[in-house]
Amino acid sequence: xxxxxxxxxxxxxxxxxxxxxxxxxxxxxxxxxxxxxxxxxxxxxxxxxxxxxxxxxxxxxxxxxxxxxxxxxxxxxxxxxxxxxxxxxxxxxx
Ligand SMILES: [Zn+2]
Numbered sequence: 001x002x003x004x005x006x007x008x009x010x011x012x013x014x015x016x017x018x019x020x021x022x023x024x025x026x027x028x029x030x031x032x033x034x035x036x037x038x039x040x041x042x043x044x045x046x047x048x049x050x051x052x053x054x055x056x057x058x059x060x061x062x063x064x065x066x067x068x069x070x071x072x073x074x075x076x077x078x079x080x081x082x083x084x085x086x087x088x089x090x091x092x093x094x
Contacts, residue, residue, distance in 0.1 A: 001078060
């Protein structure tokens with residue numbers, strides 16, 4: 001599993017996508033690809049785009065995966081450590 005500081009993670013995000021709204025993540029539960037923009041379009045908290053399957057907010061997907069409540073899926077998530085030393089699990093970029 002990838003472990004990064006939040007600075008490294010943000011830098012990788014910019015290198016890959018250029019525009020944060022275009023950043024896409026894969027749900028570890030169902031494989032759905034979702035972008036930050038998808039969450040903005042639904043008036044959802046954009047920071048949930050890498051923590052919750054969008055299936056939590058729309059009916060079509062039948063998936064309610066969330067890093068906050070679901071088990072360890074270490075190959076499909078990464079661990080980000082912020083300046084305060086707090087660990088945040090996030091979906092992988094795709
Ligand atoms: Zn899902």
